[in-house]
Amino acid sequence: MENLLLTIDPGTVDWSRAQFALTAIYHWLFVPLTLGLAVIMGIVETCYYRTRTEFWRSAARFWQRLFGINFAMGVATGIILEFEFGTNWSNYSWFVGDIFGAPLAIEGILAFFMESTFVAVMFFGWKKVSPGFHLASTWLTGLGATLSAWWILVANAWMQYPIGCTFNPDTMRNEMTSFLDVALSPFAIDKFTHTVTSAWVLGAAFTVGVSCWFLLRKRHTELAKQSIKIGSIVGLVASLLAAFTGDNSAYMVAQTQPMKLAAMEALYEGGTDQSLTGIAFVNPFKQPDYMTEAEPPMRIAVPNMLSVLATHDPHGFVPGVRDIIKGYTKTDGTRExxxxxxxxxxxxxxxxxxxxxxxxxxxxxxxxxxxxxxxxxxxxxxxADQIVPFIPINFWAFRTMVGLGCLFILVFAVMLFFLYKKDITRQRWLHYVGLALIPLAFIASESGWLVAEFGRQPWTIQDMLPTWAAVSDLSSGGIALTFFLFLVLFTCMLTAEISIMCKQIKKGPEL
Structure with a gap:
C-alpha cells in the first residue's frame, strides 16, 4: 500500500470511480422506489384486510405488481455494485474488509433472505394462505427491504465516519473492536432515517403521479382518489420527517466532515454567526478560487442559520475551506x-x-x-486541491434536494386540500403537477446521494484512505470497456423497467 502513489495509473482511479458511480446512480433509481412502494402497498392491503372488499384487494395487487417489477431490477444492480468492491477496489477491501464486510454479510444472509422469502408469499399466496398471514407477509417484505437498507447504510456511514475499529500493523488491516459502535453509529442512524424517509417521499410521489395519470385519462377514478389520499398523507408525513432528519444529518456532517459542509455552502472563509446561503451564483462548471474569493457573488442568506444547523448555537463557529486547510480552533477550545x-x-x-x-x-x-x-x-x-471536493456539484445538488423537498410538502398538502374540500377529479392542472412529481422525486433522491458521495471526496474512508490508495491495480482500458458495457446494460434494464411499468399502469388493476 505504501507504494501505490507510484504504481497506480490515474486513469485507473478515474475510470474505477466513474464505473462505481454509474452503478450506484442506476441502483439508486430502484432502491428508494422499492422502500416507498413497500409502505404504500402495505397500507393498501391493510385497508383490504379491514374491509374485505374486492376494490381494496384489486388495488393492493396493482401496487404490488409495480413493486415487484422494481424490486427485481434493484436486486440485479445491487449485486453488481457489491462485486465491484472486490474487482475495482481490492486495496480498500483488504484494508477494511473485516469491518465493511460484516454489515453487508448480515444484509445478504438475514435481511435479503427475509425479503425474498416473504415476497414469494405476497405474490403467490393470495389463495393459499389466510388474509392475516398474507398481510403480515406484505409488511414483512417491506420490513426486509428496510433492513437491507439499514445494513447497507451502516456500511456506507462507516466509510464516512469510521469508528469501532483499530488498525493492526501485523496484518495491515483495520479490525473491528465494537460491532455495536459500527452498527449503531450516530452517523449511521441519521443516514438511515433520512434516507428511508426520503424514499417514502419518492414512493408517495410515484403513487400520486400514477393516480393523477388515471384521473387525466378518466380511468379507475376511485382507485386514483384513494391512492392519492394514501400517497399524499404518507408523502406529507415523510417529507416533514425527512426535513427533521436532514437537520440532524447536517449537524453530524458539520461535526465529522466539515469540508463537505463547506463545499455544500460554498463557504470559503468561516467564522461565528454564519449565515445559511439560500442562493448564490456559483459557476456550475468551474471550481471556484476558494483561497482568494470572499464569498460567492449575488448571495442571499438567512442570518446565523448555518451556525444553528452546524453547532446548535446561533453564534457557533463554522469552518470554511480555508480554515480547514490552515487549521482552526473549534468551539470547544480544541485545535484542528x-x-x-x-x-x-x-x-x-x-x-x-x-x-x-x-x-x-x-x-x-x-x-x-x-x-x-x-x-x-x-x-x-x-x-490542498486534492482534499477540496468539487464545490459546484455539492452546492447545487444540495439546493436541488432541499428546494424540491419544500415543494413536495406544498404539493402533498394541496393534494389533500382538494381531495377533502374540492372535487379533485376536475383539477386537471393539479393532475399535471402530480404527474411531474415522479421525475422530480427521482431528481431530489439522486441529488441527495451526489452530496453524500461527492462531498467526501477524495476519501473512500474519511481521513483514512483516499481513492487512489484504495483502487485495484487494473488496466484503465479494461475498466473503461466495462464502464460502457455496464452503461448499455443498465440503460437497457432501466428502459425495460419503464416499458413494463407503463404497460402495467395502462393495464390498471385487475377487476
Whole structure:
C-alpha cells in the first residue's frame, strides 16, 4: 500500500470511480422506489384486510405488481455494485474488509433472505394462505427491504465516519473492536432515517403521479382518489420527517466532515454567526478560487442559520475551506490541525508502518501508529486541491434536494386540500403537477446521494484512505470497456423497467 502513489495509473482511479458511480446512480433509481412502494402497498392491503372488499384487494395487487417489477431490477444492480468492491477496489477491501464486510454479510444472509422469502408469499399466496398471514407477509417484505437498507447504510456511514475499529500493523488491516459502535453509529442512524424517509417521499410521489395519470385519462377514478389520499398523507408525513432528519444529518456532517459542509455552502472563509446561503451564483462548471474569493457573488442568506444547523448555537463557529486547510480552533477550545500538519503525521504513520513491517523497533513504531494513524490517509495527499471536493456539484445538488423537498410538502398538502374540500377529479392542472412529481422525486433522491458521495471526496474512508490508495491495480482500458458495457446494460434494464411499468399502469388493476 505504501507504494501505490507510484504504481497506480490515474486513469485507473478515474475510470474505477466513474464505473462505481454509474452503478450506484442506476441502483439508486430502484432502491428508494422499492422502500416507498413497500409502505404504500402495505397500507393498501391493510385497508383490504379491514374491509374485505374486492376494490381494496384489486388495488393492493396493482401496487404490488409495480413493486415487484422494481424490486427485481434493484436486486440485479445491487449485486453488481457489491462485486465491484472486490474487482475495482481490492486495496480498500483488504484494508477494511473485516469491518465493511460484516454489515453487508448480515444484509445478504438475514435481511435479503427475509425479503425474498416473504415476497414469494405476497405474490403467490393470495389463495393459499389466510388474509392475516398474507398481510403480515406484505409488511414483512417491506420490513426486509428496510433492513437491507439499514445494513447497507451502516456500511456506507462507516466509510464516512469510521469508528469501532483499530488498525493492526501485523496484518495491515483495520479490525473491528465494537460491532455495536459500527452498527449503531450516530452517523449511521441519521443516514438511515433520512434516507428511508426520503424514499417514502419518492414512493408517495410515484403513487400520486400514477393516480393523477388515471384521473387525466378518466380511468379507475376511485382507485386514483384513494391512492392519492394514501400517497399524499404518507408523502406529507415523510417529507416533514425527512426535513427533521436532514437537520440532524447536517449537524453530524458539520461535526465529522466539515469540508463537505463547506463545499455544500460554498463557504470559503468561516467564522461565528454564519449565515445559511439560500442562493448564490456559483459557476456550475468551474471550481471556484476558494483561497482568494470572499464569498460567492449575488448571495442571499438567512442570518446565523448555518451556525444553528452546524453547532446548535446561533453564534457557533463554522469552518470554511480555508480554515480547514490552515487549521482552526473549534468551539470547544480544541485545535484542528492544518493540512500540512496532517500530511506530516500521515507520512509519519506510513513510514512507521514500513519500519514496523521491516522489523525495525516495533514498539516505537507501534506508538507512532497509535498516535498518527487517524491521519494515515493524509500521507497520500500532495496538495490542498486534492482534499477540496468539487464545490459546484455539492452546492447545487444540495439546493436541488432541499428546494424540491419544500415543494413536495406544498404539493402533498394541496393534494389533500382538494381531495377533502374540492372535487379533485376536475383539477386537471393539479393532475399535471402530480404527474411531474415522479421525475422530480427521482431528481431530489439522486441529488441527495451526489452530496453524500461527492462531498467526501477524495476519501473512500474519511481521513483514512483516499481513492487512489484504495483502487485495484487494473488496466484503465479494461475498466473503461466495462464502464460502457455496464452503461448499455443498465440503460437497457432501466428502459425495460419503464416499458413494463407503463404497460402495467395502462393495464390498471385487475377487476
Amino acid at each position: 490541525p492544518s493540512l500540512k500538519e496532517k500530511q506530516e503525521r500521515g507520512r509519519n504513520a506510513i513510514q512507521a508502518l514500513k519500519d514496523f513491517r521491516a522489523g525495525k523497533d516495533k514498539e516505537a513504531n507501534r506508538k507512532i501508529l497509535d498516535r498518527d494513524m487517524k491521519y494515515f490517509g493524509y500521507g497520500y495527499i500532495k496538495n
